[in-house]
Amino acid sequence: MSMLSVLRKIVQEVSTAPDLEAVLDLIVRRIQRAMRTQVCSIFLFDSVQQRYVLRATQGLHQEAVGNVSLSMTEGIVGQVGQRAEPINLEDASRHPAFHYLQATGEERFHAFLGVPIIHHRSVLGVLVVQQVEHRRFDESEEAFMVTVSAQLAGIIAHAEATGSINSEQHPQAHVRAKHDRHFNGVAAASGVAIGTVVVATLAAELETVPDKPAHDIAAELEAFRSALDAVRDDIRTVSKGLAQRLHSEEQALFDVYLRMLGDPALTDAIETLIRAGSWAQGALRDVILVQVRQFNAMEDPYLRERATDVRDLGRRILSYLQEGAGPVSIDCPEDSILVADELSPTMLGLVPEEKLVGLVSVSGSGTSHAAIMARSIGIPTVMGVIDLPFTRLEGRQVIVDGYSGRVYVNPSDKLLEAFREVMREERAVAAGLEGLRDLPAETTDGYRMPLWVNTGLVADVARSLQRGAEGIGLYRTEIPFMIRDFFPSEQEQLQSYRSQLEAFAPRPVTMRTLDIGGDKALPYFPIEEDNPFLGWRGIRVTLDHPEIFLVQVRAMLRASEGLNNLRIMLPMVTSVHEVDEAVRQIDRALLELQDEGYQVLRPLIGVMVEVPAAVYQVRRFARMVDFVSVGSNDLTQYILAVDRNNPRVAGLYAAYHPAVLRALQYIARETRKEGKPVSICGEMAADPGGALLLMAMGYEVLSMNSNNLPRVKSAIRGVSLARAQSLLNRVLRMDDAEEIHQYLRQTLKQLGLGQLTRPKLPHQNP
Template sequence: MLKVLRQIVQDVSTAPDLNAVLAITVGRVQKAMKTEVCSVFLFNQDSGRYVLRATMGLNAAAVDEVSLAKDEGIVGLVAKRAEPINLEDASSHPAFHYLDVTGEELFHAFLGVPIMHQRKVLGVLVVQQQERRRFDESEEAFLVTLSAQLAGIIAHAYATGAIQTAGEKGEVSQLRSDLRYDGVAAAGGVVIGEIVVASLPSDLDSVPDKQTADVALELTQLEQALLAVREEIGLVAENLAGRLSKDERALFDVYLRMLDDNGLPLEMRAKIEQGSWAQGALREVILEHVRAFSAMDDPYLSERATDIKDLGKRILQHLQEDNNGRHLDYPENAVLLADELTPAMLGLVPEGKLSGLISITGSGNSHAAILARSMGIPTVMGVVDLPYRRLNGAAVIVDGYSGRVYINPSVELVQAFSRIVIDEQVVTDELRVLRDLPAITKDGYRLPLWVNTGLAADVPRSLEQGAEGIGLYRTEIPFMIRDSFPSEQDQLESYRTQLQAFAPLPVTMRTLDIGGDKALPYFPIKEENPSLGWRGIRVTLDHPEIFMVQVRAMLRASEGLDNLRIMLPMVTSVSEVEEALRQIDRACEELREEGYQIKKPPVGVMIEVPAAVYQTRRFARLVDFISVGSNDLTQYLLAVDRNNPRVAGLYASYHPAVLKALDFIVHEAHKERKHVSICGEIAADPGGALLLMAMGYDVLSVNANNLPKIKFAIRSVSFARARQLLLSVRSLHDADDIHQELRQSLKAFGLARLTRPLMPDQKIPPC
């Protein structure tokens, strides 16, 4: 059964759409379980009913025609209970509901299991037999296991198929209005724009659907690509002829036969003549054949799937080369959409036209996301269910605050978000006057505001916004954009630029923080659970040659400026801090012996894991300052990967446990009279900034784009009122209640402009 289960899941995972998913499921399950009937009922949001979407054994005419209410029939009972129901004679059950067009009166044995995804019942998978019997435990276990395996695939396929209509495939004018997809908020802001799908070179899976207005041109390009590939294969076969056996040479003949005019090209031409562009036609034909061959039981035939995909990539490469010379017309408000967004893709869009970014995969801490935040471009990552191939040219709203994407938004939704965009621009313009003013409360409490940076482009923006220092300089970014470790001299030049630009203001440089979701292409770290693995200080202490080169570069870059602060990431024990301090001392001594005029800079640690929280005071005795990395601390406290869209809803910066930990840290550090800063999303939120100020944090470090709002919030209240707000929040025990309290308080403080109105079905966002 395990082999059968794997084969079904594999076949379903490569199905092109929801209908194919369901057809494969019912057919394979009926065959595997040797039952007369297998059916799938899926819940329809519009009608509120469970609709028969596929069957093998019942009347085919009933598909999409028969439906049951939530509380109707045994199917409804399975969904209501969210548990399997196994009956010897379904017709005698009180909940049995007769459906005359299905012919189900012939069947007695019934087993139904819910198809559940993220606590929601998507539908019910049913098997039936004429014989009166209970399905045994192994059969029930098989169906339950299969349902669990299929739930995510069906959810994804259902989302993909949600915009499929009877109209032309890929016609954005046929999309349903206000299709909403959830992802991970990567860069704040709202944009209303038009999607441009970016595809990776020679990647068939990422090729989008497009309609063509010039069929003849697409056919010509296909023929040119086919001719080029035939010549390539012929040349390779000729060059290798003397080194291959007869059987091995036959493989090239197979390739050429596939490219014969009556082979794959015939199907591609047909799809182009139906209106598809050449690359889309190629993708559909190739992947359909790959699926067909992969499903074959014969090992030799199933291996041919690899050959077909290789051919497809070769043809696609030539088609993409042909298109490189063509001018791409980007709209003024282009929203770049990619399966996997890369920094290089950001350069595809002409300057001034890139307004938003969406990525199917990726995290809020990916290099592309960091660049997006630096550039102030609203971005949503990890929108796993978005049917990106079909969306080129579609209207879209990107909500970078909540991590939501709205496809083909209605006039009403566009108007609602347009008000947000206008209000944000008005607030931004008004806050420019605060640039040279301090963040000081109405009763005279002053709170320095620093910035988080990592790119040279951040420097002018940070200074324009009135930053008083750098609370976090991510040194790993210069490492990430190279193909080898930078030398000491390379690092020195990079660090000197930052230090000079901000001198005499302090610049806090975090030592190399790789691992987790921040990988270097030339130093791969592959682990089962990277977030709990080899990352941060653990890596650099294991590689002192890397750590020493970086520290030497920092110290040399600070010579004569003396505004450097060094910060150690991901510390969990005193021994780690002591070892790092010994190496920093050694670097200082070495450089002085070499003739450099070096002063040992202040050294601090980042509190990012629960183990460090409870050692704050001990750390404070060893170092010069404490800095809290609230993003990582929150995910570790809540055991929630903040970059995983499936659990993103559980990531709560205002969780009571998080706030208690933040409160504890600052008080423990102050017992040793040590300066405490915080860098993270909570500090970049007006409500969070007021809470942190009231807790006693000495510095807030935020993204340059958020700094004016935080400064405005601080200047609009008294420290006494911020303390009252903190006391109110401490009495609450739920993150949503705390959000609501913050929103209401900000409005009471006259800061309503810094809060965003809620969209339909939207949880309370950060203020």
């Protein structure tokens, strides 16, 4: 058997092992056999003892397991951990770092190969093989060990974490439970929540349904149709229960579910199988799992999210077929944190709104239906926590950190108190900022900085106006498209746009034309690409489909009739040809509407600078349009080559990276040379320190999430423009993003504005 086949078999077996001990035992036995060595052992690092503990062995004395350990600097194992690289020795006893462990019986063995087990840059432990004869392990053997270690690191980390979570059942629980174990995901909705886990699962599991013939086809058809009706009623009930918290566009997510239930492609396929002789549960299983596999195989992130919706509906129908009484109700404690493998919108209705304080999903991303709703409601949420052993968390206390995308399980009293302090600070700051609503964002030396907001849902409008927004710098028009199963008509779009324009009139409203692709897609307009962020997205899509672009622009223009506060913004532009063509299409739509008798005026037209190519053409663009706006989130992502939705690299996403700051300064300077206004929307504008830097660079409008607006306004009112410019000059001489971030925090504290910065979060070791 080839080494690759051996590796695949080991990974497959280990991934299904029930606990950490079984995982480690399987690893050492399989590797010892595959490499034909006398010994294979695993030492895991214990962060409490700060020692490498022998946790499994095949070949050494079994009684040494759990009783033998080495410090971080002790023995060759300690050297492997310190250096984080393999050590391959012909005779270990001659190495200066050799430390004889009498209890193991290792004195017979000479050849030694140790490789580090590394997960997310942390050394979890050391994997060791030993042999009696004097020899160096050859290159292929060393390469195999390194490969095995890399493949198994995540599995070991997961098993170790699960063991830590379950440690309350063991005598040493009081020690192990205080590790403040955290799991990384993607921050989907900001804020901090502390509460008790409620695991959202349905009793019905599609994969466990057996094959059975239908003894009475008519009865099976009736049972299936009754289950469909019952699920429809459930969804309508949940939608009605959330009606006070959601507006029409958010509630349209439930309409998506109802349309799926009425889709002949789904229901007819199930009934066809029933008529062919399958019982209803088996027919449902076959059709749902095929659709789930099809959606999961798609490259598009949004379409993959639809697999969650399909599976959720399938489970709900199955629960009625099995029990006739629907999903099992959940007993919810106060301060419930809803945790699910795949969080779906309907699951939000499982917990009463007054008890729901946080959301966590093992699967999914910031673009899922559930994430959209969580942001709308304002519940701290973390998505994509891929290593979280969620089925073992019921009733556990957790902390949801919606700022950094972390979930802490079984937190220590010290960590709980630290996060409670963060929550107290958040409440105190919010209360202190309420009086700023009607005051201008004006510096101490009289410079006025307009503060606008980013919106996408109807619920955003009321919150924005309550916080004193002076305009909309970015209205994400793709949201009304995403929550439907087909392109909205011109009239439907007009109604959505009119509500935004009317609510803010006479304040300006900047509507971005349809921006799909990348991390945003439409279920009825699939875009399948190997690299969607560098593919067919933004203006590229709409220029290729003028029929979509023109309908949208017509709806925008008609919605602005009599209000005249519309601004149109073009996303993802990279060339003057794109800008020229888009402006020509807008003028065409304008003339058509005027010929049809509509009293519409030509709106201000601008471009979004989101990619490096646009940075270096910004003066050319400025000559062609009325304004320039920077999309700092995407621009940062492209400059740094970091997908901010990927939890593996999200930590590399740094808004204050020197390269990003220099690009932003260049954009502002070049646009001003053409006498055109330049604005910015994104995370940096929403941070008080970042807002001061951007103001100093010459940005004339800052646009942000409405929740951040009061903090930014307070920061601007607390400094002079001259002080902000001095701050910028100092920052531009720095070379490290973290150094810049810390300097901004310190400066704000010196100015008496420290309470406005993003909360300082407790930083624990994993």
